[in-house]
Amino acid sequence: MKDRDKELLIKENFCGTSIMVPDLEGALYLREDGKKSWKQKLFLLRASGIYYAPKGKSKTSRDLVCFVQFDNVNVYYAKDLKSKYKAPTDHCFVLKHPQIQKDSQYIKYLCCDDPWTLTLWVTGIRVAKVSSWYWWY
Numbered sequence: 001m002k003d004r005d006k007e008l009l010i011k012e013n014f015c016g017t018s019i020m021v022p023d024l025e026g027a028l029y030l031r032e033d034g035k036k037s038w039k040q041k042l043f044l045l046r047a048s049g050i051y052y053a054p055k056g057k058s059k060t061s062r063d064l065v066c067f068v069q070f071d072n073v074n075v076y077y078a079k080d081l082k083s084k085y086k087a088p089t090d091h092c093f094v095l096k097h098p099q100i101q102k103d104s105q106y107i108k109y110l111c112c113d114d115p116w117t118l119t120l121w122v123t124g125i126r127v128a129k130v131s132s133w134y135w136w137y
Contacts, residue, residue: 021047021131022124025059026117029088031109038088038111043067045124047131050095068108072097075125077118078109087111091118095125 024045029038030052042053049069057063076094081087088111095108112118 021128024124029111070129
């Protein structure tokens with residue numbers, strides 16, 4: 001590959017105005033609002049937020065339900081949810097408004113099957129949030 005082509009490739013992928021949101025989908029465990037049970041759902045990451053496919057529905061855009069938008073939500077790694085909330089795994093993260101500091105129905109608790117999947121989701125959400133901030137300015 002020529003040096004000029006290498007530079008062009010680097011500029012297009014890392015220096016341009018197009019920040020790509022990772023294509024991420026998979027089964028995550030969700031702690032239902034106000035309930036003690038955890039349900040597994042198919043979640044999809046999009047630039048505007050996280051969506052899920054209701055049971056028995058397809059993954060097409062018209063069947064997806066918005067779970068959370070990234071406007072006023074931050075993502076945090078969670079510790080000890082297995083002992084505190086009987087989470088199915090130790091690999092959990094939380095989506096919440098930065099002003100909420102105590103238990104609330106507006107805090108979303110999610111668990112992954114393994115640490116790698118947890119890292120993918122948390123990083124993907126952070127990239128999506130940064131790309132949405134980028135387009136505001």
